[in-house]
Amino acid sequence: MKVADVPGLPEGVADHLESGGIEELYPPQAEAVEAGVAEGESLVASVPTASGKTLVAELAMLSAVERGGKALYIVPLRALAGEKATEFEEFEQFGFSVGVSTGNYEDDGSRLSGNDIIVATSEKVDSLVRNGAGWIDDLSCVVADEVHLVDDDHRGPTLEVTLAKLRQRVQDLQVVALSATVGNADEIAEWLDAELVDSTWRPIDLRTGVHYGQGVHYDDGTQEELATGGSDSQTAAIVEDTLQDGGSTLVFVNSRRNAEAAARRLADVTKQGISDDDRQRLREVADEIRGVSDTETSDDLADAVEKGAAFHHAGLAREHRELVEDAFRERAIKVVSATPTLAAGVNTPSRRVVVRDWQRYDGTAGGMQPLSVLEVHQMFGRAGRPGRDPYGEAVLLANNHDELEELFDRYIYAEPEPVRSKLAAEPALRTHVLAAVATGFTTTEDALHEFLGETLYATQTDDPGRLKRVTKDVLAYLERNGFVEREDGTLRATSTGHLVSQLYVDPMSAATLVDGLRAAERGETASSGRQRASGDPEEAGFQTAGEMQETDSEADSDADGEGASPTPFGLFHLVSRTPDMYELYLRSGDREQYTELAYEREDELLGSAPREEEAAFEDWLSALKTAKLLEDWASELDEDRIAERYGVGPGDIRGKVETAEWLLHAAERLAGDLDDVESAAAVREARKRVEYGVREELLDLAGVRDVGRKRARRLYNAGIESRADLRNAEKSLVLGAVRGREKTAERILENVGHPDPEMDAVSADADAAAAAEEADRSGQANLGDFS
């Protein structure tokens, strides 16, 4: 089928696509058109990656908008939202406006309601629906990318519920669901009342196989020796072979450490025979990487990149990842060893893919668990770059003949697993049941069941009672915590319930925050809890045996109702023990160290602590570790020191800070809801300190545009302590504080409203410069009590 034959497309679009080299549709695309995607028919397309799913979505959205209405494109990752939006922007010339909305990014200028095509994450869509975005009713087409993710324990239910909600709310909504090849695409199609295109067709060949001994055994029965010299490891041999063929390799491993170690070793292979052009480019990229962050992770990455290799995992800062992805796409970087981040993320195709580790540690399962077929196939799918490689190859590695056969059976010949809904789990239902009630979407338990009956879960389960039972438990939980009320069988959200739904936090997080804030009001801390818990202090609480040094009078005065306002550290701990904060791993030795810290600072820790022998104690300590990280950040400790102290990467620090900001914002609103003005102010300050990463005295300065934690400290040390000071500051002082950067100094003064920001003929003040140097050293200071 030709593009020109696609019905319903706006004037000019077909010509435009043809001039871009797309004349003939790929077979699955043609099937989709025949099934009516361009005429408003719902469709599930279960096809391999890179087989032209995006065009199917575009045809659906453009024709839908042409008929009237808006189109919504739901992505699983924020990083993909930008990528997709950029792709869709090529149609802006035909009058279609594209908008993006994710948690950390919202298109300015044109409001979403003015856009024809909106790209958003599933959570953001859910949130928009909850908060009553009016344009939802104007939708005529929704595209859900990577729908097989409804299988995900944590985030799958959101996508599932969101789709169900949109379908119920908007009459005749066209739903286009794009999926990887899965075992039960037909079930998904049935759920969505959609046509099905189920195909394994790929635009370029993909050979899959297993490497064992000297060569690769392929799925077509052929074997190939690798043309390599003396590489000892299997992975190195494959990389070397691919390199001789002028191709790049993507290696999937099961841990960050393995990714880094592999990159280090593979760099010895790639460093030979780098062209002068590549060398130059790699050096640039390495410099940029070093510029992103001062951490060891950053240096290690840059070292590898200079030799043509790289690693990729979530400990990297976002900028790191983008630099690596871009340089790999440009083929300057020859090999990337990655955790699954790269399999799910933006498009980074490679000539060869090596799935080195097919098992991954899973604490809940008590050991190594095999990856799912779907996951391995997703990794395989990164092999072969359309238009650049003649074919792609993806291989697993076997250590012996038995493993060779096992891998063939398990992954090469195997069909992907069916997708199963994970909706009937308390954490998922807590938030979605509350949202359904709070938005007035459902007002009775029956209506709730009716709605939940429209989900994929309902079509799949053999135990229809289960969803009802869990829903009942969840409703009881929501009532108990004062989020939902029941009156003559009518469900109604309380004002707190509405707020929680709007804030988009897990109701359990909200309950934790409310408990903590109330405890603060009553002056109830870990220390008072311990005092009360038992007459015998040796047995109560979490402290290690014997060491009591808290004065009774202090603890008593806290306990009898005179609440002091919570400290930042107490609040950091509070948000860290919320289920919405991902836990930091407690390493050996940490238990002892943080138990001691808990003891030292028990007066600040809100609510009562679990006893040391309780299972919950571990989590509580882990939250304490996170709280300490946040406190270090909000005390201007340098990133590299934090990374080193907690064994994390720059990406983890940013992630924790971002989550803390969000939860502290929720806590602030909840404190307001409790009419606890004092706590609300304390929470607000804690939030600001995390947001800017500064101590209290810099809060005013750090709010100025172009002034971050570093510059604020330099200015402060030079004697400029507030915005008012800055507005009236001697210019030479400011220039000295920013280490003689005239442009920077001018921008800052402009932003703060200085009457004359012009820096010509101003020379830097030596004392201020010295103070700036001093500020840099303070970030290295060993804050906190342990090394």
Next chain:
DNA sequence: TTTCGAGACCTCTAGACAGCATGTC
């Protein structure tokens, strides 16, 4: 005395969404 390598033992474990109001070095 220093250096090197094999082997025993120990350590640690993937990912990433959300609010709100604007801007780091």
Next chain:
DNA sequence: CTAGAGGTCTCGAAA
């Protein structure tokens, strides 16, 4: 309780 790669330490032999 279950795994397994990598890092680190230790010991002995060679330089």
